[in-house]
Amino acid sequence: MLENANDWSDTFYEKWKPIAMGFVNGAEKCLQCGKCTGQCPAAAVNPSYNPRKMIADLVNGNIKRIVSSIELWQCFFCSGCFATCPVDINFPFFVFMTRLAAMSQGFGWEDVKQLQKYAEQDYLSDGITVSPSERNPYVLEERGDIANIREEAGMPRKRQVTEEAVAEINMISDLSGMTSFMKKIGGVELYDCSKCTPRIEEKCKTKELPRKVGDIKTHYRFYNYGVPTGGAENA
Incomplete structure (x- = not known):
């Protein structure tokens, strides 16, 4: 995905906090230790899936990279990342909330439907x-x-x-x-x-990607956190 300056928002994370109802307010405490990614079953089979990088993008306001990513839809909520996180970041709830944001922007509907x-x-x-x-x-x-x-x-x-x-x-x-x-x-x-x-x-x-879902125009997603096995860059 090509990034533009307006894809970033310095105030996004602060706006996110009340929407997330307190469940992921500690994302700024992330140590970038990588324990979440190291124990993740999805990351074990897909080298481009990286919760640590997604948390960094949330805090830094690069929401476009997250919502347009294929990786956002590869979590299956085992909560191993939450259990192993030394600062108790609830990454599964982060994924849930961000998927809703992605759907509102037209991403991920080929999975949802x-x-x-x-x-x-x-x-x-x-x-x-x-x-x-x-x-x-x-x-x-x-x-x-x-x-x-x-x-x-x-x-x-x-x-x-x-x-x-x-x-x-x-x-x-x-x-x-x-x-x-x-x-x-x-x-x-x-x-x-x-x-x-x-x-x-x-x-x-x-x-299959539907052209529209209601009034929402759909978009193809990208592997935004690395190239997976097989070399495909988008899907």
């Missing part, structure tokens, strides 16, 4: 957060799908969730507004990983 059908097919119907047929098209070695990996580990191929738990998940989804949000944004085509072909695998690597 894929959640709608996933939520209907797996999460709300079966209470499963990871589909048993899911596989990673970027993984070079052949490991099979999630069901095969679970079976090799001595577990059932599909996680079993009680009817009571599924009912609670749906109730929480309804009360929190997630159900209505998913219906509002609509979804994109999801492929059956159990019937994967080289053509489908290649399409999985390039997510």
Whole structure:
């Protein structure tokens, strides 16, 4: 991403604090020790993902680099960074709030819109957060799908969730507004990983980007914190 002088804001972090409701007010205390990045599972598989650099950009006001980055969407909220941070910076909440800012600027919708059908097919119907047929098209070695990996580990191929738990998940989804949000944004085509072909695998690597979501014009994102394995600079 090409940066302009007006992409930076000296007052951004101070404006951010009340919006973040006190959860990431300590970002200016960051020691830049790198413990967050060193223990991060996402950083382990993607060398361009770097929470330490993203925190520095937040404090310094380079918000455009954060919101237009692909890396912002690679956190899956394990909270290992928060647990290991010597000054207790709540980076997962930082990611959550910044993703909302990115969406308002038209970034990240190719990821968000894929959640709608996933939520209907797996999460709300079966209470499963990871589909048993899911596989990673970027993984070079052949490991099979999630069901095969679970079976090799001595577990059932599909996680079993009680009817009571599924009912609670749906109730929480309804009360929190997630159900209505998913219906509002609509979804994109999801492929059956159990019937994967080289053509489908290649399409999985390039997510569909809608032109607009409501009144928001969408934009492609960039690897703003380094070039990942494979050399692609944007997606």
